Amino acid sequence: MSVIAPRVPRAALALALAGLASGCSGASVLDPAGPVAEGNRANLLSALAIMLAIVVPTLIAIIAFAWWFRAGNPRAKHRPEFVFSGRIELVVWSIPLLVILFLSGVIWIGSHRLAPEAPLGPAGRALEVQVVSLDWKWLFIYPDEGIATVDRLVVPAGRPIRFRLTSASVMNAFFVPRLGSMIYAMNGMETHLHLQADRPGRYYGQSAQFSGDGFADMHFTLQAVPPPEFARWTAEIRGTGRTLDRTSYRALAQQGHAARGLAFGRVDPGLFGAIVTQAIPPAAGPKPAPGGQQVSG
Amino acid sequence: MSAAEAQEDPYVLGRGRGGADAAGEGRGGDDARPSGRGEGGPAPKRTVVGYGFWIYLLSDIILFAGFFAAYAVLSGDLAGGPGPQELFEQRRLALETAALLISSFTCGLAGIAAGRGAMLRTQGWLLVTGLLGAVFLGLEVQEFATLVAEGAGPQRSAFLSAFFALVGLHGLHIAAGLLWAGTMMAQLAVKGFRPAIERRLMCFALFWHALDIVWVGIFTVVYLLGLAG
């Protein structure tokens, strides 16, 4: 979406990051693997370029003024009565104002083009995935395929994914850095997010909103695979015997990580809706312990 | 500050009038000097105290605004429980409102009496104010007790939580006001009219009237809109 191509800062950033980040296998938001992340990065860099246009001269001016007007410099003209200038005031108000005006355009266009709820591409092409954040793992339900997985998200590369998110208990944020935008998952609420992985690969994902003792383990892998392989994978999962219904969901929603990597071949189709509408009550938290402490289950 | 003044700069540091005078220690409100706009120096104490208390009241109104906002957000969240129309009772509401509004009037009368230095009348009107406040508080406690007995306590739904908190916060302020009024009556009886006590009376009056205004807000937002459905 960026109107101007900010080549200079990109080069500078790349330079700063070189040596620190080893290749593309990390989780860098500056190394996009999908259209949304590209849009995010373009927004970030164009805003940065606009800002740098005034920030860099200002930084230079600070050093220059401080150096030149040091008390020991006999060549600097001392002007103690230079305390107001209407012209300068006009300039110092209008420069930031103009920059912000320009930036406002970027903000407005970017917020609309990259609105998380806005679909990518024509309707019907997207794969729907229902995401439930549990204490402390992610449940991914594929309603059309009738399967579900925990902490493992496999999607077809090149196809948009429509995420519908909620939480079993406390707030979390669903975030795959290299695919772009994150969104909160909240109990009794449904949020939407559209992402797409352009190329096959494994992408690091995690919760970005602190959610309790097991929070640091709330990371998962998003694996983008070629579409035929995705079909093979779903068939394979469907073949596993486990069923995700209200009973097994209740066990799954207990605090802990034991369920990591679990897969379900059959899913109660009304489950996600029941969690959102709180027909299934919110999951329980830790237990109180003596001495005013608490233990996570 | 005019431009000429700034250029000439007629003030000389330390050329001031006497310290105690300029500080306006313990002055009554009759001080003729313009106060607080920078020309005359520090304002008289009564002005300062009154102003400070206004600022406090402002912050208190913002506190209430927080609870009003929460009520506005949550008033529809009945969670299957009873709503305003099933819970609010008009007769009690009318009585409560009348008691509080009249108490504001009698509080004003107490202020006038205090201004004239009429001890007995001041005490009398303060007593009436306190009694009316107690009547209000009693009615409110009765309302709360009835609601809780009907199973419509604050734990029932978010709406009821917000209702109990907002109305209860106002009730808590009234209770604090009663304690304040009682303490001040005792103080007045023992110490008589002193500048400090007069200032406290002034603050109490401001406090009490502010609670009246908040009640008008509660009356409208919670009860009238609630009953209108």
Next chain:
Amino acid sequence: MSVLGKLDWSAIPIDQPIPLAAGGGAIALMLAALGWVTVKGHWPYLWREWITSVDHKRIGVMYVVLALAMLVRGFIDAIMMRTHQALTVGGGSGYLPPEHFNQIFSAHGTIMIFFGAMPFMVGLMNFVVPLQLGVRDVAFPRLNSTAFWLTASGALLVNLSLVLGEFARTGWLPYAPLSERSYSPGVGVDYYLWAVQIGGVGTLMAGINIVTTIVKTRAPGMGYLRMPMFCWTALCASMLIVAAFPILTATLTMLTLDRYLGFHFFTNAAGGSPMMFVNLIWAWGHPEVYILILPAFGVFSEVIATFSGKPLFGYRSMVAATLFITVVSFMVWLHHFFTMGAGANVNAAFGIATSIIAVGTGVKIYNWLFTMYGGRLRFPTPMLWSLGFLFTFIIGGMTGVLLAVPAADFILHNSLFLVAHFHNVIVSGTVFGAIAGYTFWFPKAFGFTLDERWGKRAFWLSLAGFVIVFGALYIAGLEGMTRRLQHVAVAQWGPLLYVSVAGVAVMIAGVAAQITQLVVSIRRRDALRDDTGDPWEGRSLEWATPSPPPAFNFATLPEVGGEEPYWRIKERAIASQQERSASDYEPITMPRRSATGFVTAFFATVIGFAMVWQIWWLAALGLVCAYGAFVAFAWRDENEDTFSAEEVARIERARRGAAA
């Protein structure tokens, strides 16, 4: 339930060596200090001159002492977080289990904001504002004392959680529903609630006091547009306190009702709205940012003008920019949660509003720049901190505007980029401002300057450490690393975390140099003594008083003309104004010392502690005693002391005599 509520022996974390050692160490340190005071017989002096003092200068100093202690405590938390996280790279387990790590980052934020940065700013305002206004005290001296002791009470409660029970594990803003009883059944959040609530009431009192002081009690002739810039920023920050802190009080009260009485404001169940908590807390939280930064802007204005040898450039423009920031700061809170899914229009509107605030800040930066233009710059420590601020704050402001772009925030929200940003503005804004103010006004408070050599070492080390730590964290954020991770799963972040630990080491050296500076300066105080009362060629009225100023500040209230009264007077005749005949003096009435504040705060602590542990009878007893104390203090007949004219003349001559 037992007599002591939920409190029993198991509240002492015997099985957790780190908090126990830290808490034990702190207690030992306190006992040692108390023991030393007792042995040396300093209690009567401390009680008379400090604890019960209602002198705004003393209270200001106590605020700063509290703030410095808490900054060190918060800094220790920071060291633990950074080192622990670095140790977990590549599958290490570090030395902090999650339940402890989570307490540490929660305590770090709570302490730094509420009991470090805020008291520092309030302390500077307390000390400086009446002096700059040319008056003898704040509007409500006893309220002032109460405000301070309530803040101290809150700080005490937070630190008590080290050795009794636990602190919140929810982050410095306890987002619901995580902070609700169902997901945080321990006493941690309760400690947070009562400590912050009590401290917050103290802050509100301080705000009311400073607003009233500035609006209603200024020296004759001190019109609004003659006030020094610091007074303006103090006024705006205090107005923000008055307008914003009640929202915090309301929000925390609602959470308290949820936790204690089963209300449903923010619960998942029964129609409660966790999103309302997020909105309410940031409706306070964003103005809070400006409460922290505005007084620092005031400090920089004073320092840069003084050491440029010029009045502040574009004074009226600066006032306008300050007021602009004050107003707009209430309209931007949603930028803290663009990722909640409020929709494109709402996000864009708040993003634009947020970046508009940067206009006010930009104007300020340019005016500081032009203050230096044509000046004769000297570079003592306060000026170095100010230049360090100017340089780094611009970067922090820029990254802030980047985060205000919703589409960019979608990938940076809750990342270490965000963490680096707000440290970039709070550390290089508020903390640098606090230290600049501390070194600038220290000679005014104590009559001797701080050692320059150690001051400069402290500055360069802190600046270097700061740049290294947060430079690394900025990049880590761009590398996709999010905040509050007890252990890290991506090996690529390792090098950045190691770099930040190296930066922390440099910062430790900086803090050590800062402490050394104080010790060295106290030892060398005779050599560093400043008899003029004006060591910096100051530009406002506080420099017209002797150092330290007498209890009544000004023997005769100054009459003021011009924006920089003291400077203009100095330009005419420096010495003449000090010579005055005895007949010029008149008696001065000052408020008498009072234990009101201390006693009130004592009972507040008791009530807070009792509520945390649900010892209902103790809470009720505390409340009754507080009321009793309140009445007893209100019953006092004599609240003022009078200095006779001779006494005033004698004190003034003695102080001025030292100057001659």
